[in-house]
Amino acid sequence: MLLSDFIREGRKALLALYPAPEAGNLMTRLFSARLGLPPHTPLVHPETEIPPASLDLLQDDLDRLLHGEPLQYVLGAATFCGRDFKVSPAVLIPRPETELLVERALAAIDGAGPGCRVLDLCTGSGCIAWTLMLERPGLCVTAVDLSGEALAEARSQFPDRPAPHFVRADVLTQPRIDGGPFHLIVSNPPYVLERQKAQMRRNVLDYEPEMALFVPDGNPLLFYRAIAGMALTQLLPGGTGIVEINDALGPDTADIFIQAGFSDVSLLPDLSGRDRFIQFQRPF
Ligand SMILES: C[S@@+](CC[C@H](N)C(=O)[O-])C[C@H]1O[C@@H](n2cnc3c(N)ncnc32)[C@H](O)[C@@H]1O
Structure with missing residues (x-):
């Protein structure tokens, strides 16, 4: 699956819960953290495919976001003063x-x-x-x-x-x-x-x-x-x-x-x- 398609579909679905800029921001932070890619990747390399081994995880993450779970709990990490802290509920x-x-x-x-x-x-x-x-x-x-x-x-x-x-x-x-x-x-x-x-x-x-x-x-x-x-x-x-x-x-x-x-x-x-x-x- 193309990364840009996953982002577009995810953002559209998240509009049920979040304003447009936040929905886009969540998708960007999600793929960037999970795939280790820079946030601008879909713009600069629109041909980027999601590696098949990562697709299920990303789909599960998106489902959790669609249930309203905060992104930080989905990723298990939150940034504070420039460092990543583990977070759970x-x-x-x-x-x-x-x-x-x-x-x-x-x-x-x-x-x-x-x-x-x-x-x-x-x-x-x-x-x-x-x-x-x-x-x-x-x-x-x-x-x-x-x-x-x-x-x-x-x-x-x-x-x-x-x-x-x-x-x-x-x-x-x-x-x-x-x-x-x-x-x-x-x-x-x-x-x-x-x-x-x-x-x-x-x-x-x-x-x-x-x-x-x-x-x-x-x-x-x-x-x-x-x-x-x-x-x-x-x-x-x-x-x-x-x-x-x-x-x-x-x-x-x-x-x-x-x-x-x-x-x-x-x-x-x-x-x-x-x-x-x-x-x-x-x-x-
Ligand atoms: C607002 S959170 C702050 C967490 C962290 N310091 C921060 O700034 O993100 C408040 C914390 O107080 C703890 N807490 C609640 N009641 C408490 C009590 N009676 N004695 C000690 N800690 C308590 C909770 O478990 C929670 O971790």
Whole structure:
């Protein structure tokens, strides 16, 4: 089968689920990842045939996409900060905005020597913890999640590299994590309100882990209270905290850290200008 025919037919079928540019983009990313070909191949070499040995796999992949499964789960990989992370339905697919949290975290520990200690709460795929370690060898990173399946995925990411120390714990009930006190605490905890489900796409609701996403409408900031409590005792004086937040709850979330007594509490925007992060410091 000609690659261009497979792409055209796949894109047409995906229009039932996705806007045209996204349907085209999904097909391009699919063939490029599976066949190891550059994205422009069908334009430059329209005569390209799909190798017969790859056809069944590509057809299965397309069927999964047509059932609404996210491409990253189909491929088993998602790009984060320029690296491929393994992903399965046990972990949240890393989001581009979380890369900004990593940028801020790296800036916060700029110049820190080896032995600088970092705590990543609610680590999921481990994308934040691993990126920090890979960017700054010598950091001591502890990464926590409640899900054993997520931790197994996180532990397996880069088998040849020194790994973060992964710990299974409930951030909401366990006030102390070994490995501290920490110079930096980062977290992208669950923060989507149950009532926001109505605005979310089916491929997120049907495939991504519920416990990674949702918090009760009646107590939406429970993770931030727990993180503030933990940071009061486990962040070094002068240490920094950075958390990703629900953009609908910016000032209320910031207030938790202000009331807890942290200094320099700032609400920070993502690339579209929405409140997406809070950075704070433990006073000396
Ligand atoms: C929004 S995901 C973040 C994953 C990853 N850090 C990222 O940025 O892509 C939240 C994570 O919190 C974990 N989680 C949920 N409840 C938890 C709890 N009570 N204690 C620790 N981790 C929890 C979930 O398993 C999930 O992996």
